[in-house]
Amino acid sequence: MEQMVAENGVQKVELLAAINDDHGGVIVEMKESMDSKVFLSLLRASLSHWKLQGKRGVWIKLPIELANLVETAVKEGFWFHHAEPHYLMLVYWIPETANTIPANATHRVRVGAIVLNDKRELLVVQEKSGKFQGTGVWKIPTGVLDEGEDIFAAATREVKEETGIDTEFVEILAFRQSHKSFFEKSDLFFICMLRPLSFGIQKQELEIEAAQWMPFEDYAAQPFAQKHSVFKYINELCLAKIDRSYNGFSPMPMTSFFNDQISYLYLNNQDFNQQNSTVDS
Amino acid sequence: MEQMVAENGVQKVELLAAINDDHGGVIVEMKESMDSKVFLSLLRASLSHWKLQGKRGVWIKLPIELANLVETAVKEGFWFHHAEPHYLMLVYWIPETANTIPANATHRVRVGAIVLNDKRELLVVQEKSGKFQGTGVWKIPTGVLDEGEDIFAAATREVKEETGIDTEFVEILAFRQSHKSFFEKSDLFFICMLRPLSFGIQKQELEIEAAQWMPFEDYAAQPFAQKHSVFKYINELCLAKIDRSYNGFSPMPMTSFFNDQISYLYLNNQDFNQQNSTVDS
Numbered sequence: 024m025e026q027m028v029a030e031n032g033v034q035k036v037e038l039l040a041a042i043n044d045d046h047g048g049v050i051v052e053m054k055e056s057m058d059s060k061v062f063l064s065l066l067r068a069s070l071s072h073w074k075l076q077g078k079r080g081v082w083i084k085l086p087i088e089l090a091n092l093v094e095t096a097v098k099e100g101f102w103f104h105h106a107e108p109h110y111l112m113l114v115y116w117i118p119e120t121a122n123t124i125p126a127n128a129t130h131r132v133r134v135g136a137i138v139l140n141d142k143r144e145l146l147v148v149q150e151k152s153g154k155f156q157g158t159g160v161w162k163i164p165t166g167v168l169d170e171g172e173d174i175f176a177a178a179t180r181e182v183k184e185e186t187g188i189d190t191e192f193v194e195i196l197a198f199r200q201s202h203k204s205f206f207e208k209s210d211l212f213f214i215c216m217l218r219p220l221s222f223g224i225q226k227q228e229l230e231i232e233a234a235q236w237m238p239f240e241d242y243a244a245q246p247f248a249q250k251h252s253v254f255k256y257i258n259e260l261c262l263a264k265i266d267r268s269y270n271g272f273s274p275m276p277m278t279s280f281f282n283d284q285i286s287y288l289y290l291n292n293q294d295f296n297q298q299n300s301t302v303d304s
Numbered sequence: 305m306e307q308m309v310a311e312n313g314v315q316k317v318e319l320l321a322a323i324n325d326d327h328g329g330v331i332v333e334m335k336e337s338m339d340s341k342v343f344l345s346l347l348r349a350s351l352s353h354w355k356l357q358g359k360r361g362v363w364i365k366l367p368i369e370l371a372n373l374v375e376t377a378v379k380e381g382f383w384f385h386h387a388e389p390h391y392l393m394l395v396y397w398i399p400e401t402a403n404t405i406p407a408n409a410t411h412r413v414r415v416g417a418i419v420l421n422d423k424r425e426l427l428v429v430q431e432k433s434g435k436f437q438g439t440g441v442w443k444i445p446t447g448v449l450d451e452g453e454d455i456f457a458a459a460t461r462e463v464k465e466e467t468g469i470d471t472e473f474v475e476i477l478a479f480r481q482s483h484k485s486f487f488e489k490s491d492l493f494f495i496c497m498l499r500p501l502s503f504g505i506q507k508q509e510l511e512i513e514a515a516q517w518m519p520f521e522d523y524a525a526q527p528f529a530q531k532h533s534v535f536k537y538i539n540e541l542c543l544a545k546i547d548r549s550y551n552g553f554s555p556m557p558m559t560s561f562f563n564d565q566i567s568y569l570y571l572n573n574q575d576f577n578q579q580n581s582t583v584d585s
Binding site: 087090091093094097098102103104105106107108109110111112121123125126127128129130131132152167168170171173174196197198199200201202203205206207208209211229252253256259260263268269270271272277278279284286287288289290291294295297 | 386482550
């Protein structure tokens with residue numbers, strides 16, 4: 024909590040501790056347990072204070088242990104912005120004008136890994152759960168990105184976890200965007216090509232029923248792979264890549280405009296560099 | 305609420321109304337206001353019932369009007385899964401084994417639109433808010449995807465909204481993945497090439513300070529565009545594309561494996577089709 028001292032030096036009002044954000048708003052990160060009546064009075068005093076200061080958005084991050092304060096905040100006009108297992112982020116907009124609160128995350132990101140060895144064999148798995156459970160279908164390793172993980176890192180991690188194979192990321196061959204894949208959320212599925220650096224399979228026990236190097240033609244001959252779109256495209260992309268005439272997108276490190284953080288730009292590196300050398304020459 | 309009749313026909317227990325999900329769990333969508341004590345007793349009876357049935361995940365969707373029930377659910381062991389402005393999704397895992405509850409959405413998706421006319425002029429805007437406000441910097445139109453929106457649709461929509469120009473989507477030239485762009489969330493920024501179908505600019509009043517067709521060389525000569533990575537790459541991708549030797553990813557409609565929904569696969573169509581015609585011939 025903060026003490027606010029009025030100009031005449033007499034009035035003292037307790038406020039919620041807040042830090043300023045980059046957009047003229049404030050962020051309150053609640054940490055200690057608090058009675059909801061105490062919270063209500065602090066919240067009202069704080070909102071009046073921020074209003075006088077001309078603040079815009081007000082964010083309150085409530086750890087799940089403080090779930091007793093959710094109702095109070097909502098009754099004062101806060102709404103939900105996003106939630107993670109251990110906290111709920113509430114938001115309020117002070118100005119009369121339309122709010123410019125940024126949207127919540129809308130997409131889950133998944134990777135599928137195409138790992139081909141020199142014998143034209145594809146690294147494939149059978150999963151213990153999910154839609155293909157018990158069907159005998161062999162599929163490429165797939166998985167969901169962890170928070171803050173790069174696409175190329177997720178692809179090599181998933182292959183290592185599921186099969187024990189070390190790989191080097193080559194490029195993204197294609198990606199699919201689909202909607203309402205999980206409640207109202209969308210899904211981006213990146214089909215990646217990786218080069219194997221080891222060959223001895225050590226399958227993961229929890230999720231993987233079986234893993235093997237499978238002749239590409241046997242994989243492609245599975246009925247599901249011939250009939251259905253994304254699997255058919257995976258086959259055709261494999262073939263396109265085997266024949267070395269297909270360029271996907273590969274990652275290039277770059278620094279951010281606003282800070283020193285490294286992020287990756289994925290682009291058609293081969294065409295891009297050809298272009299640049301033509302220009303340079 | 306549901307009535308549960310025991311096998312002897314005597315005992316009746318009221319339960320929360322639930323529907324089964326595809327993964328052995330149940331989904332409760334709360335709609336009408338309820339006293340938290342009533343909710344607690346219904347929730348406890350329901351959890352016992354679902355446990356006996358061998359159910360796995362339990363989802364409770366609470367509209368914001370029922371924020372009074374959040375604390376009760378959390379005290380019974382529920383945690384937050386995700387939230388949108390008007391609801392909070394809570395989840396609980398019944399089995400003794402590790403939970404397989406899917407992760408929340410982790411990425412926001414944005415588009416930037418490169419629109420070049422036949423006079424080698426680029427469609428550019430100055431924004432009224434954001435980091436470039438008041439700097440005089442001209443930049444390409446950008447924006448965030450709406451819920452359930454396709455990347456190509458978002459690109460044409462943003463250009464139309466900000467400048468009034470009608471466009472046809474050509475392809476994605478590159479994309480950048482960056483982390484912690486918004487609290488713990490990541491950002492995928494797709495740099496798209498579009499072909500203009502109209503030329504008379506009608507700028508949007510709320511967000512856009514100015515919009516114009518600008519000779520590409522003047523745009524590229526802006527100091528910020530020369531120094532900083534993503535902007536420098538946008539310039540070089542423009543040049544690569546003007547010279548027609550750069551292939552990006554373009555969208556191809558396909559049907560889902562599991563239902564009839566249309567989704568889009570983005571791939572290097574030119575390399576892919578060349579490949580296919582070689583195989584066919």
